[in-house]
Every structure is written in structure tokens, then in C-alpha cells.
Amino acid sequence: MLTTRHGVRPLGAADLAAFLELARRDPVVNVFADYRASTTNLEPRWLGGEMWGRFEGGELAAACHVGANLVPVQAGPEDAAVFAERAMARGRTVSTIVGPQDAVRVFWNGVAASWGRPREKRWEQPHLEISAPPQVTPDPLVRRTTRRDLNELYPACVAMYTEEVGVSPEANGGGELYRARVAQLVSRGWSFARFDDRGRLLFKAEVACATPYAAQIQGVYVPPECRGTGLATAGMAGVVEIVRREIAPTVSLYVNEWNTSARAVYQKVGFRESTRFATVMY
Missing domain, CATH: 3.40.630.30 (Gcn5-related N-acetyltransferase (GNAT))
Known part of the structure; x- marks a missing residue:
């Protein structure tokens, strides 16, 4: 060729x-x-x-x-x-x-x-990996989501995306496509969450992509009123445990350098920085 x-x-x-x-x-x-x-x-x-x-x-x-x-x-x-x-x-x-x-x-x-002109440039994003059991006790109530969870899960996905990216995924008529993406991750077994006894979502995360070697996590979210209670740390440990056992041996993600609370969570779980990523968004 x-x-x-x-x-x-x-x-x-x-x-x-x-x-x-x-x-x-x-x-x-x-x-x-x-x-x-x-x-x-x-x-x-x-x-x-x-x-x-x-x-x-x-x-x-x-x-x-x-x-x-x-x-x-x-x-x-x-x-x-x-x-x-x-x-x-x-x-x-x-x-x-x-x-x-x-x-x-x-x-x-x-x-x-x-x-x-891009909408935003994020030059300092630590890329983190974990290839061993989590260093904190996993939340035993973290589980794969099902379609029955979508009424609670989908609004949390929209809130997380909007908070992270700065625009809603439903903007400009994107709601139907985004809902389909959330449902697709659920059907693949790549969506994880913890709910309270009333069915309220307390923590969520997804696998964005996976190979036999690694799985990349996205969409980590705890509702604002529940933050600072340890849900994210135990929840991420639960996700790492399930993903390493059932999907791929190494779990990775990248995080904004200024997000000190998220970085502290990942460090407690056992993630370590391997390189730096950057993102330019239009």
C-alpha cells in the first residue's frame, strides 16, 4: 500500500x-x-x-x-x-x-x-495505575448495575459529566445518545454503583474501555451531599477488586492535577502515577 x-x-x-x-x-x-x-x-x-x-x-x-x-x-x-x-x-x-x-x-x-480556540486545556493530568489488591477495605455493597437502576444511575451520570467537562451531555440534543451510552455500559457489565437501602445512588464508576491487559475507569462520582464520608475510597476499592478479578489485571485512570480530593482517594486505594496525560477540549 x-x-x-x-x-x-x-x-x-x-x-x-x-x-x-x-x-x-x-x-x-x-x-x-x-x-x-x-x-x-x-x-x-x-x-x-x-x-x-x-x-x-x-x-x-x-x-x-x-x-x-x-x-x-x-x-x-x-x-x-x-x-x-x-x-x-x-x-x-x-x-x-x-x-x-x-x-x-x-x-x-x-x-x-x-x-x-479550545474550550479548555488541561495539561497536568496524572495517569494512575493499580495492579494489586486495593490497600483499603472494599465496599461490599458496590455491584454491577442493571437496567432497573437506570432511573437513579442516569441522572448521576449526567451530573458527573457536567461537573467534570463543564457542559451537559444532553446539550444540543445529545440526551438520547448519552442515555444509550450509559445503557450500553450497563449491558456490558462495565457500570458499578453502590445504593442505600432506599435505592438512592451513593457512588458510581464505569469502565470506559478494556483489553486483556488493562481496564480504564471513568465517571467516578459521589453526590455532593455525600462527599467526605469515605464512600469514594471504599467504592473505588470495590470497583478495583471486581475489575481486577473479572475484567483485567491492571486498572487505570487519569485525573486532573487540581482535583486534590480525588487524587487523595486514589492514593489511599493504591493507585500510583505512571505518566502524565493532557487533554484539549473543544
């Missing part, structure tokens, strides 16, 4: 093995891209975008997921600059740039002049 300038071209099904070998050089950091490739076979119609690969000497050296999220994979500074040049040629189609801090920064510097 012909390559384009700088040895960059879209990857396809024939490149899947090479891509997975690349991503699994750091299978925890690259869990999102690994999951997307494995579940779509790198077919653009299932990816909802493209996976770009950069080749050196005929070997895949770096990649970049380009869908709703743009995510560099094993990309050094030169790779990120080359991906930015390709992205400039097609214009912005993504809503978020996210991934290892150095690659995101180089990519952003390459596209900033033409991609317009």
Missing part, C-alpha cells in the same frame, strides 16, 4: 497485528487505542474515523486515533509533529485531543493556529 508524506497513511484490517504490537508496548497507557482497534478491526466505518500510522523503514513506528477523540499512540515529538501536519491538511474534525502529555503538547502546538 502506498504511503503518504512522511510515511503516514490510514491503517486498515491488514495492519491490525502490527498496530496491536505497537500499542502493547505500553498496554495500560494505550488501553483506549488497543480496545478501539481490537473491537473495530481498524475498519473506518466502525472506528467512526481513522487510525493513522507512521512508518519508518517499512515498520509501524507510531499511530494516532482520529475519531471524536484524537489520541496519539507511542508517538514521540517528531511523530506528533507529523500527525499534526496531516491533521492541518484536513481541518479539525475531533472534539478532544487526549493522551500522553508530551505528544499532545507537540500536536497541539502544530494545529493551534488553525484549529480555533
Whole structure:
């Protein structure tokens, strides 16, 4: 297959093995891209975008997921600059740039002049991992959610998203799509929560993506009136215990540096920083 300038071209099904070998050089950091490739076979119609690969000497050296999220994979500074040049040629189609801090920064510097002003830039996001039992007692009442829980779960998901991102996922008619996403995670067994004896949600978290090597957590939330009571610490320990036993041996997430309360929770549970992520949101 012909390559384009700088040895960059879209990857396809024939490149899947090479891509997975690349991503699994750091299978925890690259869990999102690994999951997307494995579940779509790198077919653009299932990816909802493209996976770009950069080749050196005929070997895949770096990649970049380009869908709703743009995510560099094993990309050094030169790779990120080359991906930015390709992205400039097609214009912005993504809503978020996210991934290892150095690659995101180089990519952003390459596209900033033409991609317009982002809604927010978060340059310091510790990427955390745990590959051992939690260091605190797990909440025994944390469980997988079911469709019967959606009336309590869905509003909590909307509240968490709005608090974290700054806009509601229901904005601009997005409610139906977001509800479908929440229901999909429930049906996969990737949604976890703790409820009180009246059925009120006290804690929730989800697995965003998973491979045989790692699972990435998202959407950790405790209602404001219940915060500071230890629910998040015991709840996260419960999620880690279930996920490591039934989904993947390593659990990861990334968190904003300024979110000191969340970082304290994750530290108590046993998460340790492995690298830094950055996110640019439009």
C-alpha cells in the first residue's frame, strides 16, 4: 500500500497485528487505542474515523486515533509533529485531543493556529495505575448495575459529566445518545454503583474501555451531599477488586492535577502515577 508524506497513511484490517504490537508496548497507557482497534478491526466505518500510522523503514513506528477523540499512540515529538501536519491538511474534525502529555503538547502546538480556540486545556493530568489488591477495605455493597437502576444511575451520570467537562451531555440534543451510552455500559457489565437501602445512588464508576491487559475507569462520582464520608475510597476499592478479578489485571485512570480530593482517594486505594496525560477540549 502506498504511503503518504512522511510515511503516514490510514491503517486498515491488514495492519491490525502490527498496530496491536505497537500499542502493547505500553498496554495500560494505550488501553483506549488497543480496545478501539481490537473491537473495530481498524475498519473506518466502525472506528467512526481513522487510525493513522507512521512508518519508518517499512515498520509501524507510531499511530494516532482520529475519531471524536484524537489520541496519539507511542508517538514521540517528531511523530506528533507529523500527525499534526496531516491533521492541518484536513481541518479539525475531533472534539478532544487526549493522551500522553508530551505528544499532545507537540500536536497541539502544530494545529493551534488553525484549529480555533479550545474550550479548555488541561495539561497536568496524572495517569494512575493499580495492579494489586486495593490497600483499603472494599465496599461490599458496590455491584454491577442493571437496567432497573437506570432511573437513579442516569441522572448521576449526567451530573458527573457536567461537573467534570463543564457542559451537559444532553446539550444540543445529545440526551438520547448519552442515555444509550450509559445503557450500553450497563449491558456490558462495565457500570458499578453502590445504593442505600432506599435505592438512592451513593457512588458510581464505569469502565470506559478494556483489553486483556488493562481496564480504564471513568465517571467516578459521589453526590455532593455525600462527599467526605469515605464512600469514594471504599467504592473505588470495590470497583478495583471486581475489575481486577473479572475484567483485567491492571486498572487505570487519569485525573486532573487540581482535583486534590480525588487524587487523595486514589492514593489511599493504591493507585500510583505512571505518566502524565493532557487533554484539549473543544
